[in-house]
Amino acid sequence: MWHIRSNRPRPVPDRCGDGRHVLRTARLVLYTPRDVLDVEVAKAAGADAEAQRWLGWPADTLVNAETAEHLLGIDDRNRSERLRAFPASMRRELTRAMPLPGPGETQWLLAVDAATGRVAGxxxxxxxxxxxxGLRLAPAYRGQGLGTELVAATARFGHAHFGLHTVRAGTETSNDNCRRALGAAGFEPCDGPARHTLPDGRVTDAAWYRHGTGSTSRCASVRESAVTRG
Known part of the structure; x- marks a missing residue:
């Protein structure tokens, strides 16, 4: 378990280990979320109306525009200052360490702009x-090719960290930006359910894609978890 005793975040590791993962691309640093604040900032990246057109989260789970702007302005240098805007009880919750996913559970990667240290998605x-x-990008980082970069990195995460020969993604048929990003990242159309139900209950037409590779491996964190379970 990670113990965070102040508003200072645990540093981003140089390599995978202790159940955590890290990847780097040309413009992004991706790593396992360290605490609740990391996750809340990433949620804020998808809270706007444009993102929710495709994500369809229940309305009562979304932060308002002012809070989203405040969260998305956080980086490791101004973290303590921006946390002071929240009540003490909320600060304690936001700095609580995130539990690591169990075997087979969803793995999350926080995508940080390497140039500014701010969360891009x-x-x-x-x-x-x-x-x-799946993925989301903050409004300020859309339309810059980062969707393709994030999709490609997450596919690499599956192949090179978890030993998956195939990684899949689904999107709404009318989401042209997402479909272009998947194609540019090397994904190919594949079979899948024709309809998909979003978390808010909306049913959409779905298009499915796959990314295959002949080369797979498992990183240190996955190997360590296997030894622990054994």
Whole structure:
């Protein structure tokens, strides 16, 4: 378990280990969320109306625009200052360490802009669900090709960290930006359910994609978890 005793975050590791993962791309650093604040900032990245058109989260789970702007302005240098805007009880919750996912559970990767240290988005991978991935980008980081970069990194996460030969992704048929990003990241169309129900109950037409590789491996964190379970 991680013990966070102040508003200072645990440093981003140089390599995978202790159940945590880290990847780097040309413009992003991706790593396992350290605490609740990491997750809440990533949620804020998808709280706007444009993102919710595709994500469909229940309305009572969304933060308002002012709170989202405050959260998305957080980086490790101004973290303590921005946390002071919240009540003490909320600060304690936000600095609580995030439990690590169990075997086969969804793995989350916080995507941070390497140049500014601010959260650009988040991606997910569920090894036990056919290696299905998902992602979101903050408004300020859309339209810059980072969707392709994040999709490609998450596919690599599945292949090179969890040994998955195939990673899958689904999107609404009318989501042209997402479909272009998947294609640019090397995903190919594949069979899948024609309809998909979003968390808020909306039913959409779905398009499915797969990314295969002939080369797989398992990183230190996955190997350590296997030894622990054994």
């Amino acid at each position: 988040m991606s997910s991978l569920t090894p036990d669900d056919d290696g299905t991935l």
